[in-house]
Amino acid sequence: MSVTTAHAPAGQREFFVHEDPHHGHDDGHGHTNNTTGIGFWIYLMSDCLIFAILFAVYAVLGRNYAAGPSPADLFDLKLILLNTFMLLFSSITFGFAMLQSYKGNVAGTIKWLLITAVFGLAFLAIEIYEFQHLVHLGATPQRSAFLSAFFTLVGTHGLHVTFGLIWLIVLVFQLRKHRLNEANQRRLMCLSMFWHFLDVIWIIVFSYVYLIGVVG
Secondary structure, three states: OOOEEEEEEOOOOOEHHHHOOOOOOOOOHHHHHHHHHHHHHHHHHHHHHHHHHHHHHHHHHOOOOOOOOHHHHHOOHHHHHHHHHHHHHHHHHHHHHHHHHHOOOOHHHHHHHHHHHHHHHHHHHHHHHHHHHHHHHOOOOOOHHHOOOOOOOOHHHHHHHHHHHHEEEEEEEHHHHHHOOOHOOOOOHHHHHHHHHHHHHHHHHHHHHHHHHHHO
């Protein structure tokens, strides 16, 4: 934007503003993409802090059973291992969706995203079943500090997966309508980072909460 002045007949100055037609738009060098990427990384770092706090709380309270059941009494490692594979497979299928997007294949991208959604829904279904089973056994969050920390940590991760699935379904509709335009490619990349982030968090949950809780 530039400003020029001109003299009016009465000796007054008039100001003319010239707008740059490219002002506020991406200049083709990826500035918009970089800003979105940096912003999303900041969000992921804030999410890391949230989970770090929840892991720290579990580390402090995870042995306080209040004469109630312990992890070895409650957790079915075979079921949890199956659930872990559901989330791992969903990350693999999301990778296939990204490969199809790089090739410009909209149909292939949508297909693999929907397969990812199926694995994600299976993960949530098993987690909900586990929670219902624990409540049926009387192992509610009010029973002990251990169970309060457990339900908060695992439930927070489950909520993130739920939000990720909603985001994924919305993105599928956007892909059908707008194809693989620049905005959808950017959204797909952000969702990919978010989904793989949840995968990493769950591996830590499985190892620290379930595996060490039962075996250790």
